[in-house]
Amino acid sequence: MKRWVLYGVTVLAVILLSASPFQGTDISKLAPVEVVWLAEEDGQVLLVTDTGDWGRGKDVREALSDMKAATKGTIFLDTADYLIVQKDAEVFLDQIAEILRPSCMLCYAMRMPDLKAAGAFFDAHEPSVTLRQWRNEQTELPLLKGEGRLMWDES
Numbered sequence: 001m002k003r004w005v006l007y008g009v010t011v012l013a014v015i016l017l018s019a020s021p022f023q024g025t026d027i028s029k030l031a032p033v034e035v036v037w038l039a040e041e042d043g044q045v046l047l048v049t050d051t052g053d054w055g056r057g058k059d060v061r062e063a064l065s066d067m068k069a070a071t072k073g074t075i076f077l078d079t080a081d082y083l084i085v086q087k088d089a090e091v092f093l094d095q096i097a098e099i100l101r102p103s104c105m106l107c108y109a110m111r112m113p114d115l116k117a118a119g120a121f122f123d124a125h126e127p128s129v130t131l132r133q134w135r136n137e138q139t140e141l142p143l144l145k146g147e148g149r150l151m152w153d154e155s
């Protein structure tokens with residue numbers, strides 16, 4: 001009799017666990033991001049990633065929601081290592097700082113570079129300022145220049 005009770009409890013546990021509302025994330029649908037571009041165009045925030053995904057909105061959260069709604073996979077900004085901010089769009093840095101990791105490195109650029117090329121450039125020439133440093137110390141951001149060939153503005 002004890003055996004049947006044990007079998008019944010086991011079967012019940014399997015049924016309950018398989019009907020769980022919690023579902024894992026399919027890793028093949030994740031879109032890990034390395035580089036993010038943050039700009040303002042026509043009064044809206046524009047976010048673009050090196051994966052080719054982009055979104056627009058009145059603020060960073062709305063632009064991110066727009067991006068997530070249109071992407072083929074699941075945007076995963078927790079992997080972003082680099083943030084490039086269009087010159088004069090720094091007013092949105094506080095908003096994006098709530099989304100990206102504090103160790104994300106950042107710099108300015110006058111216009112959006114090829115984000116995949118920027119990721120390769122940053123692997124060899126990392127920006128010197130992290131999001132945490134910028135928030136705590138208001139550190140001056142380095143300026144990335146160039147379109148095809150990227151380099152730091154030393155002036």
